[in-house]
């Protein structure tokens with residue numbers, strides 16, 4: 435496996451012998467991974483993960499999902515989240531972001547679920563993501579969000595997405611945001627947690643743990659205007675080795691708040 439391309443041997447773009455092949459080839463070139471065709475013998479014997487367009491969405495598949503389905507950036511609110519815009523700023527996440535916060539940078543956007551929650555609560559939001567695969571899935575999700583009837587009716591634009599390492603990107607922000615939000619991958623407590631969502635387990639299998647969380651935390655403390663919020667499992671030590679100013683607890687997780695002096 436090439437150190438330059440963490441996806442080589444793990445991921446391919448899959449063309450299911452239907453529609454224009456050009457965007458599939460373009461995505462494969464962009465990610466520097468092979469393009470496989472589902473009509474070829476043994477097409478599924480080389481890589482563990484596939485990207486393809488199904489049902490009008492860009493989807494990530496593992497071997498289990500090859501026959502049916504796929505994981506995509508879900509633009510519908512999660513259970514318990516409000517549909518309206520702006521949704522009320524309540525719950526542990528909103529408390530951690532802070533009452534006076536107006537602008538947020540999500541430096542670890544991943545599947546975009548926290549970002550979309552933050553966006554729906556009406557904060558000004560910028561999304562950062564370093565994995566080119568996740569960035570491609572997010573770009574597709576944000577494009578679908580822009581087409582939603584309620585977005586168009588309210589003349590809203592989806593949050594902006596920058597693909598790249600937040601440790602570098604945060605240093606280039608034209609203005610410090612009120613809050614920088616971090617949700618890096620922590621090692622699981624048990625090898626395979628029955629409680630972990632499949633989409634998160636796949637993310638871990640594909641990308642591994644985020645070993646440079648402390649450097650990201652330091653970059654966020656440097657770049658923020660007022661605070662950094664870190665989402666972590668309830669068993670994890672606070673990032674950066676310091677003591678958070680405040681912590682808000684959710685189900686099996688915690689939002690640690692670090693205020694800038």
Ligand SMILES: C[S@@+](CC[C@H](N)C(=O)[O-])C[C@H]1O[C@@H](n2cnc3c(N)ncnc32)[C@H](O)[C@@H]1O
Pocket residue numbers: 541542543544545546547548549562563564565568598599600601617618619637641644650
């Ligand atoms: C646990 S996931 C985030 C899940 C996300 N909060 C959600 O609601 O879907 C962590 C993501 O952060 C990204 N990430 C980790 N460190 C990063 C960095 N330094 N810069 C940009 N993205 C980073 C990883 O690639 C991964 O996609």
